[in-house]
Structures are given as C-alpha cells and as structure tokens.
Amino acid sequence: MLWAIIRREITANILSFRFLMGLLIYFSLIVTNLFVLTRGYEDRLQSYQTAIRENEDRINQVTKYSEFGLTHMLKCDRSPKLLSIFNEGVDKRKGNTVTVAHGYVPAVAEKHGSDNPYLNIFSSIDFTVICQVVMSLLALLFSYDAISREKVAGTLSLTLSCAVARPTLLLGKYIAGMVSISLPLIASFVAGLLVIQFSPYVSFNSSDWIRILLIFLVSMLYVSLFFLIGLFLSTRTDRPSITLMFSMCVWILFVLIVPNLTVLLVEHASPIQSEEPYKEQAGEQWKKFETEVKDYLQKRGVESSLDLANPSGIGSRSGVNDYDSGETVSASGFRNEEGLPLAQECYEFKENLRAQYADRIWQIRKAYLDKNPNRQSLLALNISRISPAAVYYNTAAILAETDLGSFWRFMEQTRQYRREWIDYLRDEKIFSSRRWFTTEFDEPFDLGKVPKFKEQSEGIGSSLQRATLDIMTLAILNILLFMGAFISFLRYDVV
Amino acid sequence: MIWHIAKREILDNVTRFRFALTLILVMVLMVMNAGVFVSSQYPRRITEYSEDTREAVASIRKKSSNLGDLAVKGPGNLYKPVSPLTFIATGEDANLPKRVEGASSGGYGIGMTTPDLSFQYSWSANWWLQYPQDTSRKNDSLPNFTELDWTFIIGVVMSFMAILFTYDTISGERETGTLSLLMANSVSRATVLLGKFTGAFLTILIPLFIGVLLNLMVVSASRLASFSGDEWARVGIICVISMIYISIFLWLGLFISSQFSNSSSSLLTLLLIWIVFVVLIPNTMGVLASGFKQVPSRSEISRIKKAKEDAIDNRHKAGDKLYRTGSPSDQPPKIEVLRMWADYLNEHADAKSRFDDEHLNKQFAQVAFTQQITRLSPAAIYTYAVESLAGTGFARHQRFVQQTRRYRQQFIDFIKSEDRGDNESHHVYLVKEGLSQKPVAFNSIPKFSDELTLGITFKEALLDLTLLVLLALLLFMAAVLTFLRSDVK
Numbered sequence: 001m002l003w004a005i006i007r008r009e010i011t012a013n014i015l016s017f018r019f020l021m022g023l024l025i026y027f028s029l030i031v032t033n034l035f036v037l038t039r040g041y042e043d044r045l046q047s048y049q050t051a052i053r054e055n056e057d058r059i060n061q062v063t064k065y066s067e068f069g070l071t072h073m074l075k076c077d078r079s080p081k082l083l084s085i086f087n088e089g090v091d092k093r094k095g096n097t098v099t100v101a102h103g104y105v106p107a108v109a110e111k112h113g114s115d116n117p118y119l120n121i122f123s124s125i126d127f128t129v130i131c132q133v134v135m136s137l138l139a140l141l142f143s144y145d146a147i148s149r150e151k152v153a154g155t156l157s158l159t160l161s162c163a164v165a166r167p168t169l170l171l172g173k174y175i176a177g178m179v180s181i182s183l184p185l186i187a188s189f190v191a192g193l194l195v196i197q198f199s200p201y202v203s204f205n206s207s208d209w210i211r212i213l214l215i216f217l218v219s220m221l222y223v224s225l226f227f228l229i230g231l232f233l234s235t236r237t238d239r240p241s242i243t244l245m246f247s248m249c250v251w252i253l254f255v256l257i258v259p260n261l262t263v264l265l266v267e268h269a270s271p272i273q274s275e276e277p278y279k280e281q282a283g284e285q286w287k288k289f290e291t292e293v294k295d296y297l298q299k300r301g302v303e304s305s306l307d308l309a310n311p312s313g314i315g316s317r318s319g320v321n322d323y324d325s326g327e328t329v330s331a332s333g334f335r336n337e338e339g340l341p342l343a344q345e346c347y348e349f350k351e352n353l354r355a356q357y358a359d360r361i362w363q364i365r366k367a368y369l370d371k372n373p374n375r376q377s378l379l380a381l382n383i384s385r386i387s388p389a390a391v392y393y394n395t396a397a398i399l400a401e402t403d404l405g406s407f408w409r410f411m412e413q414t415r416q417y418r419r420e421w422i423d424y425l426r427d428e429k430i431f432s433s434r435r436w437f438t439t440e441f442d443e444p445f446d447l448g449k450v451p452k453f454k455e456q457s458e459g460i461g462s463s464l465q466r467a468t469l470d471i472m473t474l475a476i477l478n479i480l481l482f483m484g485a486f487i488s489f490l491r492y493d494v495v
Numbered sequence: 496m497i498w499h500i501a502k503r504e505i506l507d508n509v510t511r512f513r514f515a516l517t518l519i520l521v522m523v524l525m526v527m528n529a530g531v532f533v534s535s536q537y538p539r540r541i542t543e544y545s546e547d548t549r550e551a552v553a554s555i556r557k558k559s560s561n562l563g564d565l566a567v568k569g570p571g572n573l574y575k576p577v578s579p580l581t582f583i584a585t586g587e588d589a590n591l592p593k594r595v596e597g598a599s600s601g602g603y604g605i606g607m608t609t610p611d612l613s614f615q616y617s618w619s620a621n622w623w624l625q626y627p628q629d630t631s632r633k634n635d636s637l638p639n640f641t642e643l644d645w646t647f648i649i650g651v652v653m654s655f656m657a658i659l660f661t662y663d664t665i666s667g668e669r670e671t672g673t674l675s676l677l678m679a680n681s682v683s684r685a686t687v688l689l690g691k692f693t694g695a696f697l698t699i700l701i702p703l704f705i706g707v708l709l710n711l712m713v714v715s716a717s718r719l720a721s722f723s724g725d726e727w728a729r730v731g732i733i734c735v736i737s738m739i740y741i742s743i744f745l746w747l748g749l750f751i752s753s754q755f756s757n758s759s760s761s762l763l764t765l766l767l768i769w770i771v772f773v774v775l776i777p778n779t780m781g782v783l784a785s786g787f788k789q790v791p792s793r794s795e796i797s798r799i800k801k802a803k804e805d806a807i808d809n810r811h812k813a814g815d816k817l818y819r820t821g822s823p824s825d826q827p828p829k830i831e832v833l834r835m836w837a838d839y840l841n842e843h844a845d846a847k848s849r850f851d852d853e854h855l856n857k858q859f860a861q862v863a864f865t866q867q868i869t870r871l872s873p874a875a876i877y878t879y880a881v882e883s884l885a886g887t888g889f890a891r892h893q894r895f896v897q898q899t900r901r902y903r904q905q906f907i908d909f910i911k912s913e914d915r916g917d918n919e920s921h922h923v924y925l926v927k928e929g930l931s932q933k934p935v936a937f938n939s940i941p942k943f944s945d946e947l948t949l950g951i952t953f954k955e956a957l958l959d960l961t962l963l964v965l966l967a968l969l970l971f972m973a974a975v976l977t978f979l980r981s982d983v984k
C-alpha cells in the first residue's frame with residue numbers, strides 16, 4: 001500500500017510544474033556555481049603555490065641565521081581547501097599565511113591573498129548556500145499543500161475511506177516528496193561534479209569523496225527538515241494558502257532573519273574590547289627583556305655583543321612590534337677575533353631569552369584572543385544554532401574543512417612548527433654559531449635542513465566527531481517534526 | 496479607461512496572498528534594517544571613524560613640532576568618512592579599506608668604519624601614499640550573511656515580487672478566457688496593457704512606500720544620523736530609481752506573460768530569467784573576473800618592486816659615493832651631501848609611490864571591468880546607482896583614493912611653501928636635515944577632507960540611472976509590441 005501511495009505521489013510530483021521549475025533552477029544554479037567556484041579554487045591554489053615557491057626562494061636567500069629572526073622570518077601557508085568548492089566557509093575570508101620566528105608566536109594569519117583583494121566586494125554563493133536558501137524554499141513549496149490541498153479537493157477523505165492507515169499515507173507522502181526533491185538535486189549535483197572533474201587542478205581522493213557524500217547527505221537532512229516543516233504546518237491548517245503563508249514566515253525567520261540578528265546581537269552583547277592594554281602589557285615584557293639583556297651584557301663587561309670582536313662594519317635591524325621582536329645582525333671585518341666567543345655566548349643568551357619572552361607574550365595575546373574575537377565568534381556560532389540553516393552551514397563547513405575550527409587547528413600547527421624550529425635552532429647550536437651574524441668563517445651552513453612546515457589535514461573521523469552535535473541536532477529536529485506531523489495528522493479532520 | 500482597468504487590477508491584487516506576503520516581508524525587513532543600522536552598525540562605525548581621525552590629527556600635531564620631521568613622515572592616516580546613508584546600501588564597505596596611509600615605513604641605520612672612511616647616519620624613508628587593506632571589520636571570523644539593506648530588499652525581494660505580481664496578468668486571463676471578453680469591449684490593447692501595468696505598479700508601491708516610510712521613521716527617530724537637505728534629496732532620488740527598477744520587472748513580467756498562453760510557463764520562464772539576472776550574474780562574476788582582465792601577480796609585483804629599489808640603491812651606492820662625502824647629520828651639513836641624499840631618498844619614495852599607484856590603478860581597473868560585466872544584471876545596475884547616491888561602495892572608494900592623491904600634492908606644496916619662509920633652512924627637498932627645523936603652526940597644515948554633495952553623487956549615478964531608464968523603455972516597448980501582435984485566445 002505504501003508503495004502505491006509513493007508511486008502515485010511521485011508521478012503527480014514529477015508531472016507537476018514545480019518539479020520542472022525545481023529541476024531547471026537547480027541545474028542552472030548548481031552547475032554554473034560549481035564551475036565558477038572551481039575556477040576560484042584554481043586561482044587560490046595557484047596563489048598558494050606561488051607563495052610556497054616564494055618562501056623557498058626567501059629561505060635560499062638567507063646568508064646568516066639571524067636573518068630568520070627579522071628580515072627573513074619563516075612562513076607557513078595554508079593550502080586552499082579542495083572542498084571549498086562546495087562550501088567556502090572562512091576559507092576565503094581568513095588569512096592563509098603565517099609568519100613564524102623564535103621571537104614571535106603566530107596568532108593571526110595574514111592573507112597572502114589574491115592578486116586583487118578588491119575583488120572581495122563581489123559576493124559569491126556556494127553549493128551550501130544554494131541548499132540553505134533555495135532548496136529549503138523549494139522543499140517548502142513541495143510540501144505545504146501535501147495534506148491541505150487534498151482536503152480542499154476532497155480526495156483526502158476518499159483515500160482514507162480505503163484501507164489506508166493514516167501513518168502509511170503520511171509516510172508515503174514524505175518519502176515520495178523527498179524522492180521528487182532529490183531527483184533533480186542528484187542530477188544537477190552529478191552534472192556539477194562532472195564539470196569539476198574537467199579541471200586539471202582538481203582530483204578527489206577517497207577521503208574527499210566520502211566528505212562530498214557526507215555533505216550531500218547532510219544537505220538532504222536539512223532539506224528534509226524544511227519538507228517536514230511544510231508537512232507539519234500542512235496538517236495544522238485547512239487551507240493551503242494559510243499553510244504557505246506560515247511556511248514562508250518560518251523560512252524567512254530561520255534563513256534570513258535569525259542569522260542576521262545573531263551577528264547583531266553578539267556584537268552588541270559581547271563587544272570586542274580594545275587590544276591596547278594587552279599590547280601595552282606585551283610592550284612592558286619586551287622592555288623587561290631589553291633590561292635583562294643589558295644587565296647580562298654589563299655583567300660580561302660589554303656594551304654591545306660584538307664590541308669585543310671590534311668589527312669594521314656592522315649593520316643591524318631590530319624591531320619590536322606589539323607582539324613580536326627580532327633582530328638581524330650582519331658584521332664583517334673582525335679586528336679582534338678573540339672577542340668572538342664572548343659575542344657568541346651573548347647572542348646565545350639573548351636569543352634564547354627572546355624565545356622565552358615570546359612564549360610569555362603569547363600567553364598575554366592568547367588571553368586577549370580568547371576573551372575577545374574568539375569568544376565572540378563562538379558565541380555567534382552557538383546562538384545562530386537557533387536556526388537550522390546555520391546548523392546546516394556549520395556542519396557542511398566542518399566536513400569541507402573550511403570552518404573556523406579547522407582554521408584554529410592550522411594556527412595550532414604553526415605554533416607547533418615554531419617549537420620544532422626553536423628545537424632545531426637549539427639542537428644545532430645555531431644561536432651560538434658565528435654564522436648567526438657573519439659569513440666570514442667557514443662554518444657548516446645547510447639551509448636544506450631547516451624544518452619545513454607541513455600542514456596536516458584533519459581525518460574524517462575527527463571532522464565527523466566535531467560535526468556530531470550539529471548532525472544530531474538536524475536529525476533530532478527531523479524526528480521531532482515527523483512525530484509532530486504524525487500526531488497532528490492522526491487528529492486531523494479529513495472532511 | 497486605463498484607470499478603470501488599473502482599479503480592477505489593484506482590487507484584485509490587494510486581496511491576493513502575494514500582496515499580504517510582500518507587505519509583511521518588506522515591512523519586517525525594512526524595520527530590521529533600520530534597527531540594525533541604528534542600534535549597532537552606524538554608532539560603531541561612526542565612533543571608530545571619529546577615534547581614528549582624532550588619532551590621526553593628534554599624530555599630525557605631534558609631528559608639527561618640526562617641519563623637517565613632518566615633511567619626511569607625511570600626513571599619516573587618511574580616513575574615508577562614513578556615509579549616514581549606509582543603511583540604504585552597505586556597498587560592501589566592510590570589505591573595502593577604511594584608510595589610505597601617507598606615512599613612511601621602516602627605519603634604517605648605517606654605521607661604517609673602514610680605514611679610509613667613517614660614516615654614521617640613521618634615517619627613515621620619505622613618506623608615500625600606501626594602500627593598506629585595513630577594513631573596519633573587527634572580527635573576520637564572524638559569519639557574514641547577506642546585508643539586509645535596501646539594495647537587497649528592493650533589488651532582490653521586491654523584484655521577485657514584481658514578477659509574482661505580473662506573471663499571470665495576461666497569460667492568466669488567456670487561460671480563463673476573460674482576455675477575449677475584455678478585448679470584445681471598445682478598449683485598445685495598449686490601454687489594457689497600460690492599465691494592467693498601472694494597477695500592478697500602484698499595488699506594489701504600497702508595500703514599498705510603507706516599508707520605506709517605516710524604515711526612515713526609525714532611522715530619523717533615533718537622532719543618530721540627522722540628515723541634511725542634501726541627503727534627503729539623495730534619499731528621494733533613490734526612491735525614484737527604485738520605482739524605475741521595479742517597473743523594469745513589471746514590464747518584463749507583462750512582456751513574458753503576453754508571450755504565453757498558460758500562466759505556469761510564463762512563471763517558469765520569468766523565474767529562470769530572474770535567477771540568472773538577479774542571483775547568478777551578480778554572485779559569480781567576481782570569481783570569474785581574474786580571467787577577463789589580468790593584473791600582475793603578487794610575486795611579480797614584489798619582484799619588480801625590489802628590482803627597482805635595488806637599481807636605485809646600486810646607482811647611488813656605487814663606489815660608496817653616498818658615504819664618502821659626508822653624512823647629512825653632520826653639523827653643519829654640506830649642501831651637496833644634502834642634495835645627494837635628497838635625490839637618493841626622493842627617488843626611492845617616487846619609485847615606490849609611482850609603483851603602488853600604478854598597481855592600485857590596475858587593480859581598480861579590473862574591479863571596474865568586472866562591474867561593467869555585472870551590469871548585464873539590472874539588479875547590479877540598480878545596486879551601483881544606489882551605492883553612488885548613498886556614498887558607499889567601490890565607486891565611492893575610488894573617489895576617496897583620488898581625493899587622497901589630490902591631497903598628497905596639496906600637502907607637498909604646503910611643506911615647500913612653509914620651508915621657503917624659513918631663512919635658516921637649506922631648502923633641500925626632501926631630506927630631513929635639508930628643511931626647516933622650526934615648528935609649524937598646526938592650524939595652517941591642510942587637513943584631508945572628502946565631502947560628498949548631491950551634485951557629485953548624482954553625476955556618478957547618472958550612467959546607471961540612464962541604463963535603468965533605457966532598460967525600462969526597452970521592456971515597455973517589447974511588451975507593447977508583443978501584446979499588440981499576440982493572440983487573445
């Protein structure tokens with residue numbers, strides 16, 4: 001019986017005008033969009049590859065180790081995420097290059113950016129947004145009159161006068177509706193995937209395929225949610241036009257208004273405090289660092305590290321920016337080489353101390369970030385979960401590795417990389433080497449051994465784990481709404 | 496007769512579901528837009544702007560104690576004023592830089608002692624106009640959703656509603672057979688079409704005007720932004736443009752509707768047209784732009800820039816001639832040393848300045864070109880027109896940059912004329928020691944300002960306005976022609 005109902009509903013749906021409309025709209029939107037975003041991804045990938053190449057060139061230009069301290073700081077680049085084709089998330093918005101030095105713990109990323117950052121003013125949409133906005137609307141359009149239309153037409157009482165149980169009818173309508181929504185979606189999604197495959201830069205590996213499948217399934221879960229909202233409302237009213245009105249209101253509320261109000265509310269309720277006090281604190285730390293270095297040098301009886309070696313030419317650049325400090329020294333023509341060992345010891349002391357202070361300052365900065373922008377973002381994320389549209393977007397972003405959490409993971413990796421770098425500097429005794437400040441002596445100098453930054457992508461397991469809460473929310477809402485529709489349909493007056 | 500038909504259309508439309516939906520939707524969105532603007536967006540940005548400018552003024556005041564210092568370090572940050580009409584069109588201002596920086600960057604120091612020369616000098620590079628990507632967005636990890644400004648409410652929502660209002664005006668009557676009945680009377684086809692248009696137009700104006708009025712009431716009741724007469728006039732023009740824009744979609748609806756004999760096909764066609772022109776084109780062209788018109792890549796830029804600077808360095812430092820003659824910080828300095836250093840520093844600043852300006856121009860040209868392409872979409876044309884009048888968006892930013900460049904010249908002229916007044920100065924532009932070391936009267940330093948007037952904004956919007964009018968006329972003619980030749984059954 002269930003099968004008969006499903007078949008009848010699917011036939012009716014597929015022949016209907018809205019099915020054709022849905023098919024055309026999905027097709028034009030999704031295929032064009034995936035094509036365009038693939039181009040965008042290619043651009044970002046090229047820009048990333050250039051950045052990587054530039055970094056290697058920069059490293060190869062280094063002649064003295066101290067250049068790593070200021071003028072040639074190491075850089076970590078974040079690769080553009082392949083699945084940003086489906087969900088751009090923060091991938092485009094957040095920075096993607098991070099500077100690392102022993103005197104600087106990375107906390108924010110800059111944009112190695114596109115060749116023209118002004119193009120950011122052009123908005124863009126991705127697959128997730130299309131599902132979030134257009135598909136949810138179409139799902140409502142498919143379901144708002146599922147029950148009330150039949151009642152108005154009088155066929156509802158006819159159907160129920162046969163040996164059809166009400167649950168069977170409702171389930172049949174739900175399954176048939178979802179199948180008719182999915183068909184055009186699957187068709188256009190597959191067509192879009194084919195278009196993507198034409199790009200020479202894109203090749204999905206097995207884990208990408210699983211992620212794509214998961215994103216698609218979550219999308220279906222989300223669409224089903226709106227279908228059920230329509231179905232539920234349809235069992236609450238007698239006239240399709242009233243159902244449509246209510247459905248539209250729910251849609252506007254969840255898709256347009258709640259997400260916008262969230263940002264507003266968060267900016268209001270939890271504004272970002274000024275960073276100045278933290279910067280001042282950091283500045284004081286750097287001053288303390290300077291005095292400690294000075295005290296040490298005085299104890300060793302010198303005013304400046306290289307004084308005893310008496311070089312004929314010395315150039316130095318040092319800089320303290322709010323949170324980072326570094327120094328690049330270059331000296332030549334030592335007229336008193338006996339003074340060199342002491343200078344080396346001085347630099348060893350100074351640069352080790354600098355690394356320690358940088359860690360201390362990172363704690364100060366971390367406090368600011370945790371209390372201000374990061375807390376605000378988390379709050380916004382949590383409040384926006386009132387709307388299933390936001391829950392859905394966030395889940396898709398986690399699966400596409402374009403959410404804020406993935407970005408923070410990357411930042412953590414760069415800090416890990418800095419620790420590796422410092423370990424390398426200490427193990428190889430680079431702080432105390434002459435090559436720190438001069439090229440005059442034949443000392444081992446192998447830039448090939450400088451540790452390279454390797455970005456580790458998150459496993460599917462851990463992505464899923466992070467997305468569990470959101471997926472569960474969507475699933476539970478689905479179940480609740482179905483139960484609601486079920487109960488309310490049991491008590492529905494069919495005549 | 497036109498009025499008769501219009502009245503019937505209005506009565507018919509007002510009682511329909513779509514009218515109630517439009518009314519509620521537009522009212523809610525308009526009130527929300529005003530609420531967001533008044534309670535957070537505007538106060539935040541205005542405070543930020545005034546803090547920024549206060550700091551900028553304070554930094555000029557600090558530098559004004561020494562003309563040479565001021566001349567080297569430049570006027571500092573120049574900020575783009577916040578338009579009080581941001582709620583009408585945010586113009587993606589959050590993604591555009593809020594300032595241009597006229598400052599020097601980097602300090603240099605050289606100390607040399609070789610058997611035959613001893614040289615000590617530390618300096619900072621001469622200032623030039625830099626274009627940092629510094630936006631007013633404080634937290635870039637907050638999700639950014641569609642800004643619910645007028646360009647969205649009218650450009651997207653109302654245009655959609657305009658289609659819903661007209662898709663079945665002709666085809667629906669054909670379906671029910673009332674069209675031939677109507678034509679059996681002594682009314683001309685043009686009258687029928689005009690009557691139908693007037694009816695739909697007046698109906699859709701009701702929600703628009705209620706929405707706009709509510710919106711303006713909330714904004715002006717807050718007393719945050721008190722509009723001048725000039726700004727009210729701009730709001731008025733924006734309303735007129737919005738009406739023209741909506742009429743485009745009404746005529747489009749009538750045009751398609753008179754082509755088809757069943758209303759669902761006309762709705763389908765209209766929906767496709769709407770999705771392509773209102774949703775797809777404005778949202779995809781930005782990503783494709785880099786393919787249309789290339790700008791030199793970042794790495795290329797930094798390479799060329801470095802090569803240029805190295806060339807200048809090599810030329811001046813060849814054979815250490817820059818260091819042999821003496822240091823500008825010697826007391827008293829030798830004029831020839833000052834000249835030499837001024838040449839060296841000027842060349843650097845000029846090269847950087849020219850380079851950055853050209854690069855920015857290229858980037859702007861790419862954006863402008865992309866905008867030209869997006870003008871395929873009437874929604875984009877409408878947005879640009881409204882942005883120009885509201886004083887936001889890219890065109891406004893471009894103007895701001897031009898103003899800062901004009902100001903650069905003004906500032907340089909001021910420094911030179913001020914220096915001429917000091918007899919103790921060596922009049923060598925521009926090395927710090929070569930200019931007057933006296934304080935400058937703070938009030939006489941030219942301040943940067945960039946005010947928009949009705950004339951300027953209207954001139955900028957004129958192209959888009961003309962395009963919209965032309966489009967409306969075109970669709971009007973198309974609708975009339977097809978309806979005149981169409982079959983009434």
